[in-house]
Amino acid sequence: MIQLIILPVVLVLAAPAAGALGVQAPRATGHGIIVRDAWVRVSTPLRTSSSAYCRIENTTDAAVALVSVTATGAGAAEIHTMADRDGLMSMHPLAKVTVPPHGALALEPGGMHIMLTDIARPLTIGATLAMQFTFDNGRTETVRAVVRPLDAMSIR
Amino acid sequence: MKCCGVPAVLVVALLLCGCSRHEAARSDVSEAARPSFGGDFTLTNQNNEPFRLDQLRGRPAVLFFGYTSCPDMCPMTMSRIAAALKLVGEPARQVATLFVSVDPQRDTPAVLKEYVGSFSIPVIGLTGTPDEIARVAAQYHASYEVVPTGTTNYLVNHTSAIFLIDREGRLRQYFRFDEKPETLASALRTLLSEKP
Numbered sequence: 001m002i003q004l005i006i007l008p009v010v011l012v013l014a015a016p017a018a019g020a021l022g023v024q025a026p027r028a029t030g031h032g033i034i035v036r037d038a039w040v041r042v043s044t045p046l047r048t049s050s051s052a053y054c055r056i057e058n059t060t061d062a063a064v065a066l067v068s069v070t071a072t073g074a075g076a077a078e079i080h081t082m083a084d085r086d087g088l089m090s091m092h093p094l095a096k097v098t099v100p101p102h103g104a105l106a107l108e109p110g111g112m113h114i115m116l117t118d119i120a121r122p123l124t125i126g127a128t129l130a131m132q133f134t135f136d137n138g139r140t141e142t143v144r145a146v147v148r149p150l151d152a153m154s155i156r
Numbered sequence: 157m158k159c160c161g162v163p164a165v166l167v168v169a170l171l172l173c174g175c176s177r178h179e180a181a182r183s184d185v186s187e188a189a190r191p192s193f194g195g196d197f198t199l200t201n202q203n204n205e206p207f208r209l210d211q212l213r214g215r216p217a218v219l220f221f222g223y224t225s226c227p228d229m230c231p232m233t234m235s236r237i238a239a240a241l242k243l244v245g246e247p248a249r250q251v252a253t254l255f256v257s258v259d260p261q262r263d264t265p266a267v268l269k270e271y272v273g274s275f276s277i278p279v280i281g282l283t284g285t286p287d288e289i290a291r292v293a294a295q296y297h298a299s300y301e302v303v304p305t306g307t308t309n310y311l312v313n314h315t316s317a318i319f320l321i322d323r324e325g326r327l328r329q330y331f332r333f334d335e336k337p338e339t340l341a342s343a344l345r346t347l348l349s350e351k352p
């Protein structure tokens with residue numbers, strides 16, 4: 001509990017330095033939802049779709065669901081998951097994903113991710129993309145996702 | 157490279173029985189375990205030039221089917237291939253990595269060129285007419301289907317296997333897309349150890 005209490009303060013102090021190192025500073029809201037380690041794959045003028053990932057932590061006593069995502073400059077952002085049908089891979093949009101009480105949810109390669117389409121300006125490596133995560137408790141969190149190479153597997 | 161609009165649902169009819177999907181990873185790259193399908197083909201590379209698999213004769217190859225708008229799985233597959241090649245080290249420079257698009261509608265040579273240039277390893281991007289792509293996919297028992305959305309942002313479901321081709325151009329084995337790089341590297345070392 002000590003860590004939870006002091007986390008917002010530490011984050012505020014650490015944010016500029018963390019950004020310079022390309023490490024996403026977690027966003028602590030004071031109301032129990034933390035979106036951290038957000039990153040997105042590079043896009044190009046001809047390939048205007050991409051995928052974004054992050055970790056969502058819920059420090060409250062109640063389940064919280066992510067219900068929508070937007071990204072600045074992207075035509076659409078959808079929560080997707082993958083399914084394997086005898087080796088035929090498919091993706092499906094999800095209306096929401098639930099983060100259990102005192103639990104975490106990882107959006108990572110090979111699983112759930114945010115699919116971005118119609119990205120107006122190419123996402124270049126090292127830049128950041130503003131993303132807004134809206135939850136079913138009415139809260140919206142804004143994070144800056146770090147742009148990583150196309151074949152990156154994590155924020156680092 | 158022009159093709160008609162996106163078909164409502166395109167399913168590559170798999171030519172041979174129910175063994176057309178790649179249900180399980182197989183790590184045995186011995187001659188005895190060699191699949192009976194695969195083979196030579198001609199497509200168009202990212203420089204808009206004809207590319208024939210036979211051109212690689214003497215070099216092992218890694219091949220997979222995907223599309224450049226694939227948000228998650230294709231970059232992940234490429235990442236695993238790159239990790240495997242890194243594990244193999246210097247000899248991996250002989251290995252060709254082939255990305256065959258199952259989305260010829262959007263994946264023109266120009267789009268492919270930009271795409272393959274985004275990876276940390278050299279990749280040969282291949283596309284063709286819908287018929288050409290369908291033929292190659294059938295050869296490798298790969299399947300794909302466009303999921304229509306009514307917009308240009310459609311998805312394409314597709315076979316996720318990673319195919320390993322030996323110096324003679326013969327399909328030697330296939331793996332799941334999320335196979336450990338160590339397993340892929342071991343199989344590649346075997347193929348590299350064979351005489352050209």
